[in-house]
Amino acid sequence: MASAVVNFLNATLDWMTFASDGPSARAVVFGVHIGGHLFIEVFLLVVILFLLSQKSYKPPKRPLTNKEIDELCDEWVPEPLIPSVNKELQYEPPVLESAAGPHTIINGKEVVNFASANYLGFIGHPKLLDSCSSALAKYGVGSCGPRGFYGTIDVHLDCEARIAKFLGTPESILYSYGLSTMFSAIPAFSKKGDIIVADEGVHWGIQNGLYLSRSTVVYFKHNDMDALRETLENITSKYKKTKNLRRYIVVEAVYQNSGQIAPLDEIIKLKEKYRFRVLLDESNSLGVLGSSGRGLTEHCGVPVEKIDIITAAMGHALATEGGFCTGSTRVIDHQRLSSSGYVFSASLPPYLASAAITAIDVLEENPNLIKKLKKNIAFLRKGLSKIPGITIASNPESPIVYLRLEKSRGSVKDDLHLLENIAERVLNEESVFVVVSKRSTLDKCRLPVGIRLFVSAGHSESDLLKASESLKRVVASVLGGHN
């Protein structure tokens, strides 16, 4: 067998030698020797050209026929729009029958209200009501248009100027809703590719803003400056070579989700060292912290110019609605055409802007309101400090007194259940209205849940005493029953 193959090969080789050496192959055409090599090369070229001219193999395309698409459409079954309503999740909040002041009426009974962030007791303040009613008479209720299209009313401009003057910033911009302030302001300044370092405890409005900005977001451990430094260090070394990268730190002054206060002086040091800009949400600190209520900057003795962008909701201490952002002229002007919640939304009802102006006036005239609030916070904390099974998780100066279970029941759901049970009994049996922090399914914050008490300067000592005493009693009975 092998010899046959060798013979065949030899014969072929001989033939090929003969062919290339043959007389016809020695022909010279126009001075070019037509050698055997040329023959083979031309032959190969022809083969290559032939192969190239052939269509390459592709699997045959068979688009779905209309009938098949019809079948697919018929087959497709969508999920229900909402998951089936869980009986356990059904929660009806208490219904207030009067203004949400320090005392309010629920189910016909007067209760002490710790559920409203009415820190300075401005709800029902006669001066605010007066300014509102005169604004209502002059401007009507709504503004009927966005700021760009005749929705700018002179009180809006006055309010912006008043806020800027109060906080000592060059300019400010009004938003028509507190929640929309942050989620509009962040995407206006931070775009795809930019970097935001944010505290993991920030509220949903900020989380949404971070998501919408499409920037690279890095969270650091809640209110932990070492974690922040480490994060900043990592990012700086990682992006050393990237030019024109905007870098931001996003923090809240008083965290809505924990009652902690951000150590601003340290953040400023870090910011300056690593060259980040700072976005500070002062929603719960405006009118509360600092000797004249100018917020965290005053509290920490940091000049307000060091913070690049400050935002705040006005639905807390100022007892009105809407929000604002304040900072340098460049920062504010940029938002007037780039911030979606400002450009594409109807402006704040003028009477609410007028209420905000009056609230700031009243605050400036009565600095002892803040002293009273501080005294109330300290007094309530003292009363709550000795409750077994419960710890105070908030900062001693925070107007949100945040109570947590000492020992978690294992899951957020169980904790919530227990805390809600406490809150309900405190309301029904003791006429003290406290609330449990609730979490939306969209909220990424994973801090433990707890009972929140919003202290007001309007609370009297007996109110505070009543709250701490009744919580003590109910917690003892509920936790005692569980243990």
Next chain:
Amino acid sequence: MIAIPYLTALTTYFSYGLLFAFGQFRDFFRKIFDWCSANTLQGYAPICLGLEDFYIRRLYLRIQDCFGRPIASAPDAWFDVVERYSNDNNKTLKRTDKISRCLNLGSYNYLGFAAADEYCTPRVVDTLKKYSPSTCSTRVDGGTTALHLELEECVAKFVGKPAAIVFGMGYVTNSAILPVLMGKGSLIISDSLNHNSIVNGARGSGATIRVFQHNEPSHLEEVLREQIAEGQPRTHRPWKKIMVIVEGIYSMEGELCKLPEVIAVCKKYKAYTYLDEAHSIGAVGKTGRGVCELLGVDTADVDIMMGTFTKSFGSCGGYIAGSKDLIQHLKYTCPAHLYATSISPPAAQQIISSIRVILGEDGSNRGAQKLAQIRENSNFFRSELQKMGFEVLGDNDSPVMPIMLYNPAKIPAFSRECLKQNVAIVTVAFPATPLLLARARICISAAHSREDLIKALQVISRVGDLVGIKYFPAEPTKQQQEGGKTVKFD
């Protein structure tokens, strides 16, 4: 679709090109000056990079005075516009004490509830005294008053759905609801001209977004068929759910949604429908119940009905109306319900009272009169404008009527000239419209009298001649048009 005349498109492109070139030229010099003066912010990237604010600096600032004009009264049929002046070529505008009384064709005051109302205002003031301007708390904590429950019941009844939930801002209503309902693996099919709040809400939800051509149910069907057949991108798993989002009246086009066709398509392909009635609720329909009533669509066929109270009701805030289970679910999960301050009680009272007036529950027929008036006003104004030869967009019965301007230079010219003659008109340019399709937009109100409208028409006609925006021949009769067509075909 808007067909731009060829020459106009060319001149518009040229104008923008010129503005861009000059802008770049000025930027070049600014860079040199910046380079000369010491940069104080060493190590920080500029807060606005490159061309991000080019449009604002070099185009918008030149005509800044046409936007955001402050007013010093309620946005009624006539209002006081505060005069402004600038010492630095429009970079900053300063307010003066001078005001000029102008006819208001800009505010969304469709039913005339923006001004003091004999029925609403006393009730609003009473509510203010009883409940204060704010609750300082969220709906799930201490922000639910008896008034809020009454409002939700009233709204549900008015729009014709079993239940409703209200929020303090219209924008937030859209942008906070969509992330709750849709998520990864679901598909949102949105009209190409939907409002920014819907776009933001859809983005925030993490769902896949597809767009169908503005108001084209046939294209919607095409997209739906293709998407259902293909499934999710890359994995080709079937979509979890599909939601189609349309608006009742498109605020920049004045067009009514082709709702019956859209509903039919959605029903056929089992997609959920989301109808944003921001501009249509209260403004159209025999009893003011919006496009569903106007176009004869059963509200039961629309899964989610959204609307705002800023426009027809002269208040603020927005609502979602739907099945009882849906609203219950939203009350437990929606971040705007859980984390945002509840709607201001006086604003809530304004909504309740104005709905009562619309429904005639105040014991008068003022509501019916207002509805008849806005319809008559809108149709009169639209037909007159068309007769004059303006390019007017939108459908009959819609109180919103945009007039196309196109050229960037015509935006300030039209706006300033009208204002000089005491007619306040909104001009809309980028970013609210595509760059080429700048327009003036007129919003008609029931508060306008026939004399007001005639005055407005005279002014607009004069200015239109001056600025040159009558793109069609004046008063074309039907015969002429047909004649023209036959000539073309020959």
